[in-house]
Amino acid sequence: MTEAYGDAVTAPFWAAAGQELLLQRCDSCGAHQFYPRPFCLACDHDGLSWTPASGTGVIYSRTEVRVKVRPELVPPYTVAVVALAEGPRMTTLVVGDDGEPGPTCEIGDAVEVAWMPRTDAPPLPVFRRSA
Amino acid sequence: MTRTVWDRHGVHIAGVAETALGEVHGQTELSMFAAAAREALSEAGMTLRDVDGLFVNYMGEEGTVQVGEYLGVTAPRYVDSTDIGGAAFEAFVHHAMLAVAEGRCEVALIGYASRQRTRRARSVGGGAVDTDSLAAQFQSPYGLPAPIGHYAMMAARHMHQYGTTPEQLAEVAVAARSWARLNLKAWSRDPLTVEQALAGRMISTPLRRSDCCLVTDGGAAVVVTTAERARDARKPSVRVLGAGESQTHWHLASMPDMTVTAGAVSAREAFGMAGITAADVDVLQPYDSFTITVLLALEDLGFCAKGEGGAFVADGRLAPGGALPAMTSGGGLSYNHPGALGALLLVEAVRQVRGEAGDRQVPGAEIAVAHGVGGYNSTASTVVLAR
Ligand SMILES: [Zn+2]
Numbered sequence: 001m002t003e004a005y006g007d008a009v010t011a012p013f014w015a016a017a018g019q020e021l022l023l024q025r026c027d028s029c030g031a032h033q034f035y036p037r038p039f040c041l042a043c044d045h046d047g048l049s050w051t052p053a054s055g056t057g058v059i060y061s062r063t064e065v066r067v068k069v070r071p072e073l074v075p076p077y078t079v080a081v082v083a084l085a086e087g088p089r090m091t092t093l094v095v096g097d098d099g100e101p102g103p104t105c106e107i108g109d110a111v112e113v114a115w116m117p118r119t120d121a122p123p124l125p126v127f128r129r130s131a
Numbered sequence: 132m133t134r135t136v137w138d139r140h141g142v143h144i145a146g147v148a149e150t151a152l153g154e155v156h157g158q159t160e161l162s163m164f165a166a167a168a169r170e171a172l173s174e175a176g177m178t179l180r181d182v183d184g185l186f187v188n189y190m191g192e193e194g195t196v197q198v199g200e201y202l203g204v205t206a207p208r209y210v211d212s213t214d215i216g217g218a219a220f221e222a223f224v225h226h227a228m229l230a231v232a233e234g235r236c237e238v239a240l241i242g243y244a245s246r247q248r249t250r251r252a253r254s255v256g257g258g259a260v261d262t263d264s265l266a267a268q269f270q271s272p273y274g275l276p277a278p279i280g281h282y283a284m285m286a287a288r289h290m291h292q293y294g295t296t297p298e299q300l301a302e303v304a305v306a307a308r309s310w311a312r313l314n315l316k317a318w319s320r321d322p323l324t325v326e327q328a329l330a331g332r333m334i335s336t337p338l339r340r341s342d343c344c345l346v347t348d349g350g351a352a353v354v355v356t357t358a359e360r361a362r363d364a365r366k367p368s369v370r371v372l373g374a375g376e377s378q379t380h381w382h383l384a385s386m387p388d389m390t391v392t393a394g395a396v397s398a399r400e401a402f403g404m405a406g407i408t409a410a411d412v413d414v415l416q417p418y419d420s421f422t423i424t425v426l427l428a429l430e431d432l433g434f435c436a437k438g439e440g441g442a443f444v445a446d447g448r449l450a451p452g453g454a455l456p457a458m459t460s461g462g463g464l465s466y467n468h469p470g471a472l473g474a475l476l477l478v479e480a481v482r483q484v485r486g487e488a489g490d491r492q493v494p495g496a497e498i499a500v501a502h503g504v505g506g507y508n509s510t511a512s513t514v515v516l517a518r
Binding site: 006007010014034035060061062063064065066067069070073077079081088089090091092093101107108118121124 | 255256263265268269270272273274275276280283284285287288291332333334335336337338382383384385389
């Protein structure tokens with residue numbers, strides 16, 4: 001890719017995708033946030049630093065999808081909102097140890113980040129149940 | 132009391148009408164809306180010539196402009212195309228109420244029409260997304276069906292946190308259907324039991340077919356005006372006692388709490404302005420896009436405590452003869468859902484307060500609440516009406 005994926009504010013997140021899950025951390029109050037913004041949602045401070053997240057979290061909610069939504073995703077598969085250990089929530093896919101979507105999970109399950117390769121975009125952060 | 136403030140201003144709904152409903156052929160959205168607008172204005176003892184405020188969205192680009200031209204309302208003094216989805220119409224009443232009270236317009240026409248069913252305009256993909264958008268980067272790659280997957284996650288969280296059951300969600304659908312059986316205009320009028328609802332096809336756990344609203348053609352028109360102008364109405368006009376609106380999120384992961392909606396704020400504002408509490412409400416028109424939407428609204432509007440919505444709807448409390456008659460037209464679940472239900476909720480609320488709802492009339496209904504919801508349970512607006 002010649003042009004950075006994402007937008008002016010999110011590009012660093014995508015540049016690290018596949019290697020590290022980056023979150024913005026406030027230089028003043030220490031709050032983490034996602035998705036990226038140019039200011040701290042918690043305290044309104046301007047200074048934020050990109051920091052590697054632990055990559056762990058718990059399932060906040062989830063749904064098993066039984067209908068076709070995207071050509072590359074064969075139902076049933078589970079979409080979840082994960083509460084990251086650092087606080088922010090992310091929408092994501094639940095994958096198995098083979099990296100493929102499909103497995104179910106329960107709210108409260110511990111999960112860790114994995115990366116799903118894409119042909120036209122940087123790897124997509126997805127989550128699998130922690131061992 | 133705050134109520135006397137608004138009684139002094141005296142803002143009324145003086146006319147309402149549905150568009151053609153169901154599967155509409157031989158008409159366009161514009162011609163459907165024109166017919167409903169003229170009918171609502173006729174109830175109000177007015178014509179299109181009287182309209183000086185226009186509150187419309189989702190009928191073509193630029194909100195009110197194309198509809199205004201079509202209707203011949205070419206020099207309105209006040210126009211509003213607030214874009215908060217199904218909640219826009221109760222918000223329009225809020226805005227029209229303020230505009231009319233301040234003399235910025237005198238006859239406000241609110242409404243909408245859609246042929247989403249005959250046009251086959253709905254899909255679960257949630258529409259095309261701009262590839263640079265935040266949704267395209269952080270949400271749509273995950274294949275969450277829209278809007279149902281969003282509501283499914285809220286339902287799953289509510290079940291986890293409060294022990295809400297699929298049977299309790301089904302009770303909402305059953306209540307809507309029992310009302311629809313009393314409404315000849317309702318799309319789905321076959322009997323429905325909790326068992327039948329639970330046997331339906333699962334779409335996005337825990338939501339099944341019966342938890343989802345209809346996809347039909349339809350729409351409505353509503354006329355808001357001063358007490359003085361409402362005196363010439365052919366039917367009893369209905370007082371607007373209060374209104375409120377709010378919003379929470381767009382991306383699902385940004386919803387502050389999946390069990391609390393913008394209705395908590397919109398109802399606090401509307402009920403506060405009206406000087407009422409949930410206990411004063413005789414008939415409720417909640418936005419039943421999904422069964423869980425109703426459950427969350429019941430809690431956020433204060434009809435029961437947070438987490439108790441499931442137990443609250445058991446035993447037919449919302450159904451005909453129940454303690455809180457709700458979705459009395461049959462709602463979006465069984466009567467009609469044209470993509471944005473809010474205008475139809477206002478029509479039914481007005482008819483109940485006028486006492487003209489026929490077989491489904493709630494005896495002695497004096498105070499009605501219409502509660503709109505939009506987006507992915509992102510927005511809410513609440514209107515309190517009284518005889
Ligand atoms: Zn901060």
